[in-house]
Amino acid sequence: MKILLIEDDKQTADYIAKGLRQHGHVVDQVDNGRDGLYMATGDPYDVMVVDRNLPRMDGLSMVKAARQAGARSPALFLTTMGGVDDRVAGLEAGADDYLVKPFAFAELLARISALGRRPPLVAQTKLQVGGLEVDLLSRAVTRDGKRIELLAQEFRILEYLMRHAGEIVTRTMLLEKVWDFHFDPKTNIVETHISRLRSKIDKGFDKPLLHTVRGAGYVIRAAE
């Protein structure tokens, strides 16, 4: 993916850019809001990563201006301000996601992948990975034709994972998308739900579909 990184702290910027390049992305680096706006309104990027505190033009104004100028690339804010109002202000300015510093690199990577993925042109009513099928209308789940009963929360987790099949989904992303929790519970509620979901969809089948990526999150993908 082609990524625009706007971050004024050189150490953080280099660390992020290096990590993204290692994962095969092309990264353009800019260290202030004015240049960031110039780059953002030029050739489109797949994802923009924008720090909120930037010299010459802050990230919030920059994204707002870029959106007004017609830039459509999804934007992810990096910030040290983690308050609820800050998050809302960021999303209102036109950002698509929000990550509070300090963050784990795996988290950033997973979110960038989720943002950069092109949405399907037709609204899907059926999701399929390997032999696992989810009918979004009847809310029926089957694997190799065998019916699987899921609780409401398990269904929502599975739906999110299936929509991002093949991509790593982090624990925080699940907390936000499934439960709308924008804070970090001390209890491992995600893990416990995943383990129940896993026992329902993978137990008794020879090839597991739901995988844990250590230190990053979860991914659902068909066995090769």
Add this chain to the structure above:
Amino acid sequence: MSSAPPNRIFRRILRSASFRLGLIYAALFVVSACVLFATVFVTATAAMQSDMQAVLRTEAFQLAEIHRRLGLIGLAEQITRRMNFRTRGPIYYLLQAPNREVVVGNLPGMPPVEGVIDFRRPPDSDETDANRSRLLGFGLVLPDGSFLLVAQDASRLIDMQSAIVRAFVWAGGLTLILAVGGGLLLGRNFLRRIDTIGRTTRAIMEGDLSARIPARGTNDEIDQLVASLNAMLDRIQNLMEGLRQVTGDIAHDLRTPLGRLRQRLEEAREHATTTGEYAAATEAAIGEADTLLETFSALLRIAQIEAGAQKSAFSEVDLSGLLRSVGEAYLPAAEDVRHTLELEVDDGIGITGDRQLLAQMVSNLIENALNHTPAGSTVRLSLVRKTATHFEIEVADNGPGIPEAERGRVFDRFYRLDRSRTTAGSGLGLALVKAIATLHGLTIQLGDAGPGLRVTISS
């Protein structure tokens, strides 16, 4: 103020707002009094004048009638009689023959003029008041060419006019004195109260944060202002104390994990020889750093919430739905640590608030109950409607509970019961719960679930 020299006080009163207001009112009153005076003066004079004229005209026409019947001699007799038996005040007469010779009368001869005349008679020797000689008369030329004049002393009119002027001068002067005096008094009173506020402010600036402005108990505007100021001071004092406490807490409680982090890194530098050992040490150090960062963000969050900054993000929240979804999120986790989590939520209860903070408040309470009770315990989360506008969130467990003496302190930052020192947790969970509840205007209480702890949050 009692120490200030009197002339300075006087000058300050002259400049005070209430005194100026008093003066403005006095000026307004004087102007309206003048208008009133002019109206009264003009109408009263006109009424009296026309009254007097009517009397004179009647008299003149009566005499003209006598002249028609009895002739000049008869009229002269009649006039002489009337002059000798004055019935209604001093009335003056003049009857002048056509050759301008005075036939009878107590006025000097004059050229005949018809109608109302305002004139002066030659003053008597004993009269000093010049106004007394002013007369109001009615002249009539009779058919035979003789001239009849009936006149009346105008002193009644003048007396009345000067009485009106006197009354208004006295009343106006008195009003002015009262207004100025009242203004001075009010201003002094006002200034005294302002000075009290100023003195208290200075005391606070000098470091006595507990100083408060005394109210008078009259509940007037100034008292209300004083109450608001005192409430503001309470709030500032609370915030300052909170800040002081956070600073102290950070200094004391973050030293330990920071020390541990340093120790681990040092150990790795001294003893690790393989990459595996280095990796393990790094992993552990990251874990410690994460814990530290979490503690920091929790502290920041509490501080932010206590400052009330989040109120701008308030909206209508479906509390029933929120509690159910938070409760259900914890069901598998509770099962894994062999706890029973029971949910009992009444439908349709809402609150104006911050959804994220409320969710965090409920999860902290559930986590607190799960973490501090032994396996096999039951945790009950309930939301009950008490009245149309009141509800109660309750999290109760059947664990060991909290001794009554310590219940007040568990909401303090970093406070941990002795037996909890070894379990995971920052000691900030309940402090955050309390801060969120307070932000939403909810009260939180700890009680005995017999056995166990019962946390009640009520609106």
